[in-house]
Amino acid sequence: MRGSELPRLVDALRGPIHVFVRESRARIALLVSGAGQVLAQHGFARGYHVMNVASLAAATHASSRALAELSGASRWEHLYHGGRERQLFLAPLRTPLGELILVVIFDADSSLGIVRLFYENLEREVAALPEFQQQPERADQSSFEQDLEAGLEYTSPEAASED
Amino acid sequence: MNQLFSAAVERVSRVAGVRGALLVESEAGVPVVSELREGVNETAIAALAASLFRRTAAASETADFGRLNTLQLEADDGHVVAVDAGDLILVVVVDHDAQLGLVRYEAHRAAESLA
Numbered sequence: 001m002r003g004s005e006l007p008r009l010v011d012a013l014r015g016p017i018h019v020f021v022r023e024s025r026a027r028i029a030l031l032v033s034g035a036g037q038v039l040a041q042h043g044f045a046r047g048y049h050v051m052n053v054a055s056l057a058a059a060t061h062a063s064s065r066a067l068a069e070l071s072g073a074s075r076w077e078h079l080y081h082g083g084r085e086r087q088l089f090l091a092p093l094r095t096p097l098g099e100l101i102l103v104v105i106f107d108a109d110s111s112l113g114i115v116r117l118f119y120e121n122l123e124r125e126v127a128a129l130p131e132f133q134q135q136p137e138r139a140d141q142s143s144f145e146q147d148l149e150a151g152l153e154y155t156s157p158e159a160a161s162e163d
Numbered sequence: 164m165n166q167l168f169s170a171a172v173e174r175v176s177r178v179a180g181v182r183g184a185l186l187v188e189s190e191a192g193v194p195v196v197s198e199l200r201e202g203v204n205e206t207a208i209a210a211l212a213a214s215l216f217r218r219t220a221a222a223s224e225t226a227d228f229g230r231l232n233t234l235q236l237e238a239d240d241g242h243v244v245a246v247d248a249g250d251l252i253l254v255v256v257v258d259h260d261a262q263l264g265l266v267r268y269e270a271h272r273a274a275e276s277l278a
Contacts, residue, residue: 082191111217113192113210120206 006037012131013040016122024118027086028105032057034098043105053103060090061101078119080112089115093123095132168196171253171273178269180261182241186277187213187252195251203256208243212254216245233267242266248274 013031017040021029028043030050036058044050060079068076078091086107093100102122104115126132168186175184176198183199185208192213197205220231236243242257244266253274257266 111190111192111210111214113187113206114214116193117207117210 006039008131010039012129013126016125016129017042019125020118020122023121024104024106024115025110026104026106026115027109028103030054030057030103031093032101032103034058034061034101039100057090057101057103061092061099065092078116082112087112089119091119093119093126095123095127095129097132097134100126165196167277168251171248171276172196172198174273174276175253175255175266175269178261178266180258181266182256182258183208184253184255184270184273185209186248187254189213189217189250189252199256208254208256212243212245213252216247216252220247233271235263235267244270246270246274248277251277253277 017029017031020026021042026042029041030038030044030053031040032038032054036054038050038054041050044053064076064079068074076092078089080090081088086105089102089104089106089112091102093102102119104119106115172184172186175181183197183203185197185199185205186195187193187209188195192210194205194209197209199205199208215236216231216234219234223229223231230247232247234243234245236245239259241259242261242263244255244257244263246253246255246267253270255266255270257263
């Protein structure tokens with residue numbers, strides 16, 4: 001997604017992500033594009049954490065998709081890690097504009113079932129947003145890095161300036 | 164084990180007025196085995212019933228009422244009965260005019276068969 005399109009998309013996502021976090025009782029939520037651009041975030045204290053998790057989520061998404069294709073599963077639904085105190089849920093969010101990636105960290109105050117339920121609601125809501133109906137401009141090589149960093153600037157300007 | 168779970172769910176589902184029954188993993192809130200009428204959202208019922216059961220169990224213990232055995236939710240058009248089954252919760256979705264006593268009895272018997 002081009003940097004010029006991001007403010008519109010980031011604004012449109014604020015409401016749905018707020019509802020998702022409230023209803024699912026997630027501690028941390030991050031929504032990134034397939035390229036790792038940050039589109040929405042909740043619960044991160046530092047900008048470099050956001051960028052690290054966004055990059056790892058994009059890489060995990062690409063690997064999982066490739067693995068699903070290789071194994072004949074065609075597409076993957078979600079990845080889940082149940083830690084002792086915190087749990088991680090990572091899933092593709094399908095929109096007309098392309099796949100986004102949702103990363104959620106939650107604790108005993110929520111559950112996998114609750115997160116999965118409100119993830120499905122979030123996917124439906126985002127897919128219906130008017131801002132996600134148009135085909136995006138293609139990024140070229142020279143603008144890619146600039147576009148990648150633009151997401152963090154729009155979602156958490158304080159965090160972006162500290163790095 | 165899977166047969167045991169299926170048998171427990173089938174037993175409750177046979178009661179008149181039961182729209183469906185499911186065994187839910189209590190910590191994760193995800194369905195293990197289910198038998199539901201068409202149109203009943205399995206993911207939502209499992210997640211929300213498990214969440215409600217866990218929170219009510221916490222409230223029960225906080226109030227010194229001990230371990231929660233049964234949770235019964237009554238609404239205008241139906242009931243939800245959730246029974247403790249160890250690491251699982253047996254959730255039964257029931258029509259408004261069903262015989263709740265029989266549903267509860269069968270749900271407890273089914274939960275006991277899993278202990």
